[in-house]
Amino acid sequence: MRQPVISRPWEPALFARAPNLERHRVAPGGLTLINLQAGDSLQVIDLEGDQRAELHAFNPNGHAALAALSLSATPGAEFSQRLLTNGSAASERSQRRLLGLGINATTLPPAADLWPAGTPAGYSRTLQAAEALLVMVAAPGTDSPVFSQLRASELRLLIQRTNPRQTLAPPLPEALGEVVDEFTIKPGTAQAYAVAAGQYIQVLDVAGRQCSDFVAFDRRNLDAGREVDLDPTVTRTLNSNAYPSAGLFSRFFDRNMQPMLEVRRDTVGRHDTFALACTSRYYESHGYFGHANCSDNISRALAEHGVAARPGWPAINFFFNTAIDDHQQLTMDEPWSRPGDYVLMRASNDLICANSSCPDDIDPANGWQPTDIHIRVYSAKERFSIAMATRISPDSDPVLTRESGFHPGTSALTRHFVDYRGWWTPTHFEGFGALEEYHGCRERVAVMDLSALRKFEILGPDAESLLNHCLTRDVRKLAIGQVVYSAMCYEHGGMLDDGTLLRLGQDAFRWICGEDHGGVWLREQAEKLGMKVWIKSASEQIHNIAVQGPLSRELLSQMIWTPPSQPSVSELGWFRFLNGRLDDYNGCPIMVSRTGYTGELGFEIWCHPSDAMRVWERVWQVGKPLGLVPLGLHALDMLRIEAGLVFAGYDFSDQTDPYEAGIGFCVPLKSKQDDFIGRDALQRRNASPQQRLVGLELEGNEPAAHGDCVRVGRAQVGVITSATRSPVLGKNIALCRLAIDYCEAGTAVEIGKLDGQQKRISARVSSGTVAYDPDKSRVRS
Known part of the structure; x- marks a missing residue:
C-alpha cells in the first residue's frame, strides 16, 4: 500500500521552519x-577552523557570570x-549596550577562551544558560600583512530558545540610525x-x-487635491526597462517624471x-470570497x-518572487x-506612503504562512551607503556591497561603479572612457582595482594533497614563488571556478x-578525506x-624594493611572484605577481x-609621466575577449567542462598521475567532445551579444558567450x-538576432580563440 508523500524541501535559515x-x-x-534566558543553549561554531573564540557573560546586575554557562576565566x-x-x-x-547594565568596557572582568588553537573547520561548543545573561562573543584577530597567512575568520552563533512561545517572531535587527518613526504591520x-x-x-x-506592497504619493500635490503617485510605466521607461522584472530600480518616478x-x-x-497588489478579484477567481487583500487594505x-x-493598486511588490516565463x-x-532582510529607500520629496503585510495564504507568495512586516523611518541627517547584499551560501548572513582599500582613489576619478561580486568596481572613468582606457593599456600602462577577486589561504601538512585533489593542475610541480592557472571541477566535469594558485x-x-x-x-573535500588542513x-x-601594459615593468621597477632573497621586478618571470616593499626597506609590505x-x-x-592608498598614490606618481590611465570593467572586457580569456557565467558554468x-x-590528463575530482568525467568528455569554444570574426559593423544563438541554416549549432568590438583589429x-x-577555421556560420531567424549576421570561425597576439609574445616579453 502506497504511503503519503511528504514535502521536505531544504530551506536553510528560514525562521518559519525552526x-x-x-x-x-x-x-x-x-x-x-x-x-540568553535561563535554559537557552548557545552553540558557538568555528566555521573555517583555527579561530579562537573569547566569551564574556554578565547577569542582569552587570556582574560577571561565566559560571552560569559552566565556564571559567582564561588568563590573558x-x-x-x-x-x-x-x-x-x-x-x-557595544559600549552603550554594556553601560545599560552598568558595565565599564575599560575594566572588563576576564573572559573565557572556548577552545585551544588548531581547531578544525566546523568545530563547535554548546553551552547552557543557568540564568538570564548578556553574552559577548569575540573572534580575536588583528590585521595581517599580505605576507602572513594567519587570519581571523568568522564564528557562527546558534541559539536554541527553551521557550519558543517567547519567540513567535525573531528579534528585530538593530536600527541602522536615528529612528523617527517605526511600527509593525500584521498580516x-x-x-x-x-x-x-x-x-x-x-x-x-x-x-x-x-x-x-508599497505605494507613495507626492504630499504637496495630495494637499492640493491631486493624486500623483508612483507610476510603473514612467519608472520602467526612464530606467530603460520595458517590462516588469525581478529586482528593484535605483530610482522610482511619478507620472510627471x-x-x-x-x-x-x-x-x-x-x-x-510594479505588478498589482493582490485584489479581491484574484481570490474570488480561486473560490476564496471575502478574502482579505492588499489593494482594499x-x-x-x-x-x-x-x-x-x-x-487594484499598482505597487512596488517588495519580496514578491515572480518571473515571466518563456511563454x-x-x-x-x-x-x-x-528574517531581517530589508529594502532601504530615501524620499526625494515629502510623501504619503502605505505598506501592506500581504495576507496571501493560497499560493507560495508568502511561503504559505503570512507574517509581519516592520517599517522604520530614519532621520534625514543619516548617511547610508548604497549597497546590495550577497550570501556566500544560502544559510549565510547577507554581506552588503563593499568598498576596497583603493576606493578613495577610484571614486575620485569616476562615479560609474557597478556591484561586481559584492564589491563596488568602476566600469569606466570620467575624462577617459572605455576606448581611451583600452588604448592606454595596449600602448602604455593602465591600473585597475581587482579587489573583488576572492582569496583563500590553504595551510597545513595536507594542503598540497588537498589542492592536487581539487584542482585539475598538478600542484606537486608548483614551486615556492610560482603561480599556476587552474580549473576547479565538480565530479561530473562541470566547472565550479577557475583561478590562480600561489605557492607561498x-x-x-x-x-x-x-x-x-x-x-x-575545499573545506567540504578536506572533511570528506579527513585531512589536516585549514582554508x-x-x-x-x-x-x-x-x-598592465607594455610599460608596466618600467613603472613598477621604480617603486618596488625587494630583499636579496627575492627577484627584482625586472627579473620576475611570467607566472611568478615576489615579496617586497613599497620603495624601500621600511615601506609597507606588498606582493607582486606577474599575472593579469x-x-x-x-x-x-x-x-x-590599510596600505592600499599609499600603493595607489605611488603608482600614479610614478605612472603619470608614462601615460598611465585607469582601467574599468568595460575596457577590461574588450581586452580579455581579444586575448581569448574566459569569464565565469559567460564563457563557462557548472554545465561546461574546461575543454x-x-x-x-x-x-594534464596524461602527465598528472594523481586522481582529482572530475577526472573520470573529463576523460569521457575529452574522448567524445560535443562542443568547443572558438573565436568568430563577424562581417559588418553590427555586434553580437552574450546569449545570441549561432546557426547554420535553421539549426542552432552554438551560442555566443562573449563579444566585443576589437579596436585594434577594427x-x-x-x-x-x-x-x-563546425569548429574548423573558416567555417561560415550566422549569428541570429531578434528571434534568431528574422535577422542574421554572417561570421566565420577564426583560427583560435585568441584574436590579439595569439603567440602571447607581448605577455611573455
Missing part, C-alpha cells in the same frame, strides 16, 4: 552581543577589551504614514518570505517591481489622506527573503578565484590592483587594505561555444 532557533554572526576580529583573554576601546563606531555601540493589514524629503524608509521582512524615491540598500535582490489606509479607493506567463514561487611555502598556498563557494568546497578566507585582508587578464605584459600588486571553455590546457569578434562539427 521558530526556536536564532542565528548570529561574529565577524573576523569583531564581537557580537546576545541575550583580553581581546574584547582592546576591541571595545579602539574608538570605532561599532565599539561605541492582512496595511498602514499609511508620512515621510519628509530626505528621510529614509526601511521595509523589513521580520520572519522571512513575506511580501509587502519627477523622482520620488531612491533605493539605497537591498539585502534580497529579488522583488516583483491600502485603500482603507489611505482614505484618511483623501485618496480615492482603487480595486510570457507570470509565474511565482516563495520569496527569497530571510611548503605547506602554504593562496587560491585566487571568483567564487566565495570555492572556500566552502581561511582572506578577501577582506588582501586587496589588489592590476598594473589583458593579454599584455602586466603585474598585480597585493597589499593590506568546452577553451582551457583544456590546464587539464572588427567585431566573439567567443562562441560551437558544435564540434
